[in-house]
Amino acid sequence: MTDGIFLGVDGGGTKTEFVCIDVSGTVIARAVTGTTYHLQVGIDEAVRRLEQGIVAVCGDLGIMPAALDHSFFGLPAYGEDSVVDPQLDAACARLLGHDRYTCGNDMICGWAGSLGCEDGINIVAGTGSIGYGERDGRSARAGGWGEIFSDEGSAYWIAVQGLALFARMSDGRAPKDILHERIGEALSLRHDLELCERIMGTDRMSRGEIAGLAGVVSKAAAEGDRGAAAILNAAAEELAAIAFALRKHLGFPDGVPVSISWSGGVLSQEPLVRRPLLEALEEKAFRFVEPRFAPGHGAALYARKLGIERRKPTSDLGG
Numbered sequence: 001m002t003d004g005i006f007l008g009v010d011g012g013g014t015k016t017e018f019v020c021i022d023v024s025g026t027v028i029a030r031a032v033t034g035t036t037y038h039l040q041v042g043i044d045e046a047v048r049r050l051e052q053g054i055v056a057v058c059g060d061l062g063i064m065p066a067a068l069d070h071s072f073f074g075l076p077a078y079g080e081d082s083v084v085d086p087q088l089d090a091a092c093a094r095l096l097g098h099d100r101y102t103c104g105n106d107m108i109c110g111w112a113g114s115l116g117c118e119d120g121i122n123i124v125a126g127t128g129s130i131g132y133g134e135r136d137g138r139s140a141r142a143g144g145w146g147e148i149f150s151d152e153g154s155a156y157w158i159a160v161q162g163l164a165l166f167a168r169m170s171d172g173r174a175p176k177d178i179l180h181e182r183i184g185e186a187l188s189l190r191h192d193l194e195l196c197e198r199i200m201g202t203d204r205m206s207r208g209e210i211a212g213l214a215g216v217v218s219k220a221a222a223e224g225d226r227g228a229a230a231i232l233n234a235a236a237e238e239l240a241a242i243a244f245a246l247r248k249h250l251g252f253p254d255g256v257p258v259s260i261s262w263s264g265g266v267l268s269q270e271p272l273v274r275r276p277l278l279e280a281l282e283e284k285a286f287r288f289v290e291p292r293f294a295p296g297h298g299a300a301l302y303a304r305k306l307g308i309e310r311r312k313p314t315s316d317l318g319g
Contacts (some may be wrong), residue, residue, distance in 0.1 A: 008299025013127030017296030031056035070307030113298020114261030126264030129154035152238035
């Protein structure tokens with residue numbers, strides 16, 4: 001084992017990033033593959049992409065996986081399926097060839113990056129959404145129950161709300177506004193009902209492709225579409241609710257400022273969601289922290305944290 005090389009894997013809903021750092025925290029290798037969201041691509045494909053990324057970063061460094069000090073795999077939906085989780089865990093062991101690794105949910109990557117592994121809350125709003133926080137060794141999550149009935153405030157959720165508004169506009173249940181035209185243009189619809197084929201037909205759009213339509217909703221809102229703007233405001237309200245729930249779960253005392261940060265494309269790139277979210281939180285004793293590192297780097301920092309803790313004698317850990 002080479003001392004001081006740590007691998008972090010951030011398995012997002014659109015892509016998976018592999019980041020290696022040295023003991024000082026400096027990035028020394030990086031690679032990107034497609035999403036490892038097993039509910040979208042299947043377990044076999046998710047594992048193949050994990051292998052592809054590990055091979056890439058180890059190849060860049062001229063090492064074998066056995067040389068990695070510790071690795072953290074932040075995987076989408078990990079911790080939510082008692083059948084799938086052991087399969088993913090075993091696959092990571094096989095790819096590395098040793099047991100110096102930890103698997104967890106990708107929400108940890110956003111928190112570890114944004115807050116540098118310090119106590120506080122991180123709200124993730126990318127393809128999906130979730131919140132995660134830690135306080136004095138305790139951890140909690142909120143949201144992130146999946147796109148079918150949750151992931152409120154995410155790009156996928158925003159897109160679906162936009163598609164629903166398109167349908168209402170087409171029917172006359174809502175006034176036809178800019179969003180109707182923008183979605184028609186984005187999907188090159190010959191007629192409105194063709195939307196059903198695009199979303200649910202044989203060659204249906206993927207989860208990531210649907211999430212990409214959130215940008216269309218945002219553009220329509222910026223152009224003055226009130227319905228689209230209401231969707232973005234609702235997204236901010238949903239994400240604020242996640243923050244409030246986490247504050248309560250973690251037992252932060254009233255009036256004590258809680259560090260809160262964010263990650264994911266919606267909050268990083270969409271001020272029409274981020275601004276009302278921060279406004280909803282600013283009077284509730286939250287202290288806003290600009291994200292310090294990207295989630296991939298955060299995964300590597302968390303791997304370093306776990307690796308250092310692993311080396312400590314049992315007596316130093318209170319055992």
